[in-house]
Amino acid sequence: MELELRGLGHDFGSLTVLDNVSFAVRKSEIVSVIGPSGCGKSTLLAIAGGLIAPSRGSAVSLGVPPAASLNPFTFVFQDAGLLPWRTVAGNVALALEGRPLSRKAQAEIIEEVLDRTGLCGFAKAYPKQLSGGMKQRVGIARALAARPAFLLMDEPLSAVDAQTRELLMEEFLALWLRDRVSILYVTHNLDEAVRLSDRIVVLSRRPGRVREIVDVAIPQSERRRPDVASELSAMQNDIWNLLRSEARNADRELLSLERADV
Amino acid sequence: MRFRGGGFEITPKRWFAPAFAVVLVGAWQAGSTSGRIDPLLLPGPVDVLETLYRELAQGDLAIHIGQSLTRLLLGWSIGSLAGLSVGLSMGLWSWCRAIGDAAISSLYPIPKIALLPLFILWLGIGESSKITTIALGVFFPMAVSVCAAVDAAPRPFIRMAQSFGLDRLSIIVKIVLPSALPAMLACARITVSTGLVLLVAAEMIGAQYGIGAYILAAGNIMDSEKLLAGVLVISLLGTCAGAVIAALERTLLRWR
Ligand SMILES: Nc1ncnc2c1ncn2[C@@H]1O[C@H](COP(=O)(O)OP(=O)(O)OP(=O)(O)O)[C@@H](O)[C@H]1O
Ligand SMILES: [Mg+2]
Numbered sequence A: 001m002e003l004e005l006r007g008l009g010h011d012f013g014s015l016t017v018l019d020n021v022s023f024a025v026r027k028s029e030i031v032s033v034i035g036p037s038g039c040g041k042s043t044l045l046a047i048a049g050g051l052i053a054p055s056r057g058s059a060v061s062l063g064v065p066p067a068a069s070l071n072p073f074t075f076v077f078q079d080a081g082l083l084p085w086r087t088v089a090g091n092v093a094l095a096l097e098g099r100p101l102s103r104k105a106q107a108e109i110i111e112e113v114l115d116r117t118g119l120c121g122f123a124k125a126y127p128k129q130l131s132g133g134m135k136q137r138v139g140i141a142r143a144l145a146a147r148p149a150f151l152l153m154d155e156p157l158s159a160v161d162a163q164t165r166e167l168l169m170e171e172f173l174a175l176w177l178r179d180r181v182s183i184l185y186v187t188h189n190l191d192e193a194v195r196l197s198d199r200i201v202v203l204s205r206r207p208g209r210v211r212e213i214v215d216v217a218i219p220q221s222e223r224r225r226p227d228v229a230s231e232l233s234a235m236q237n238d239i240w241n242l243l244r245s246e247a248r249n250a251d252r253e254l255l256s257l258e259r260a261d262v
Numbered sequence B: 001m002r003f004r005g006g007g008f009e010i011t012p013k014r015w016f017a018p019a020f021a022v023v024l025v026g027a028w029q030a031g032s033t034s035g036r037i038d039p040l041l042l043p044g045p046v047d048v049l050e051t052l053y054r055e056l057a058q059g060d061l062a063i064h065i066g067q068s069l070t071r072l073l074l075g076w077s078i079g080s081l082a083g084l085s086v087g088l089s090m091g092l093w094s095w096c097r098a099i100g101d102a103a104i105s106s107l108y109p110i111p112k113i114a115l116l117p118l119f120i121l122w123l124g125i126g127e128s129s130k131i132t133t134i135a136l137g138v139f140f141p142m143a144v145s146v147c148a149a150v151d152a153a154p155r156p157f158i159r160m161a162q163s164f165g166l167d168r169l170s171i172i173v174k175i176v177l178p179s180a181l182p183a184m185l186a187c188a189r190i191t192v193s194t195g196l197v198l199l200v201a202a203e204m205i206g207a208q209y210g211i212g213a214y215i216l217a218a219g220n221i222m223d224s225e226k227l228l229a230g231v232l233v234i235s236l237l238g239t240c241a242g243a244v245i246a247a248l249e250r251t252l253l254r255w256r
Helices: A041-048 A088-093 A103-116 A132-145 A162-179 A190-196 A226-261 B016-033 B045-057 B061-092 B094-107 B112-123 B127-151 B155-163 B168-205 B211-220 B224-252
Strands: A002-012 A015-025 A030-034 A056-062 A073-076 A150-154 A182-186 A199-203 A210-215
Touching: A002 A041, A002 A182, A015 A041, A015 A056, A015 A182, A015 A199, A015 A210, A030 A041, A030 A190, A041 A150, A041 A182, A073 A132, A073 B155, A088 A103, A088 A132, A103 A132, A132 A162, A162 A190, A182 A190, A190 A226, A199 A226, A210 A226, B016 B045, B045 B061, B045 B224, B061 B094, B061 B127, B061 B168, B061 B211, B061 B224, B094 B127, B112 B127, B112 B168, B127 B168, B155 B168, B168 B211, B168 B224, B211 B224
Parallel strands: A030 A182, A030 A199, A073 A150, A150 A182
Antiparallel strands: A002 A015, A002 A056, A199 A210
16 A cells, blocks of 8 residues: 655644645555654654544545455554553454454464564463563554554654664564565654665654655665665764754744843 | 662551451450440440341341342442443533533532432332432432543543544443443442442331331330441441452452
């Protein structure tokens, strides 16, 4: 599946959060969205996934989802979004309920995705018994169970420690290499962005506008090579400078406001 | 390092409660045996227990208890179910909220026992007027707390469920109700005692059988042993109901 955002804008009451955002996520692409806190990234993702109706513009999905897909556009949330009163298996089952599937077929899918995400022994555990990284894995397992054609991920790794993040990123890439679904990936983390994505959309501070779209023209398989690593970190640096100038502008505006007050 | 943590943690102390009870009842018994306490005003614990046993075995205390239990169970269940449905509707639909908020804030403060004479006028002196009074007393707190619990159902969970394409009914059943369950059980604990109060009051106003009528009759003939035996029964009823709800909490809220 592909997704095109066309002149997207959104207001919460009198607060304009997004303004004229246009870009596309093509088949099997991973596109990251990065930007200052509060610039509208989560809102953008919610609009893309049909959870919020945009004030202006539109989010258009292109292509026909595969017949096996239960929920073509599937979210993975920042805090995993697990129901505390359901076990791991029960949480994964939520993605399958209300679908024309037999109990046996459901159980098979649950077992398969738990196996793929390394959660086999934890099917009967409750979320409170899991570490942050494992919760996030359950969130990913639940998303996979829905057989998505397009994943919408909102800072899925921001709640876990740096080591777990490394691990999950690798696992995640391995999963992606198998299914090749398209992904829209919101993050705060520049390292994640350059490691995972084909393109990086840099948003300005609120109201979020597209500041720049950076092409990471390096195949996934080569990104771990040492000589490529320096190229990636140079890219990271450029984006960082962009974001910093955004923050500076904000400070300057604040200063001028204060002067006007005096 | 001097220990300064602990965070005000409450630890289970198994023997404190029984020990405290033994000391208290022991002092009471000692006072009665030595004659310091007038047995007409406060009979000793052994006498009360003896009376309770005798009344259960020979008298018609068992019939009184049976009647009271039926009324309490019926009134409480009807009130709780009605409160649950009204609270849920108020939490889910704006027009129910608008009407319900106004109705509840004007009717909730009325002491329900004040309505018993009216219900007797409408429904007669029989069972329905008493059951209605209990149900009404249970209804309001339940409706208010369920409505608040539905309000507090985490919005991110609802959005998550919507993102997986669940319909409205599934979201109510699978997200809203489970997240309201702890508040519902906590409220049930409170409404059981509300129900007991109304039960006894209603039975004192007009009933042939019932624990309230039993206590009133004992008081009228100044039989303080029977009176206290009746009070003991009420206390045991309340304790049992509390234990049942605690057991429900343990099994239904294991995930907490
Ligand atoms: N439902 C809402 N009602 C009103 N304002 C909202 C709502 N949701 C978000 N906002 C506001 O919109 C702005 C953008 O929010 P959003 O969550 O999209 O930002 P974000 O870029 O995801 O931020 P972060 O990086 O901190 O997650 C914020 O200023 C926020 O306060
Ligand atoms: Mg966000």
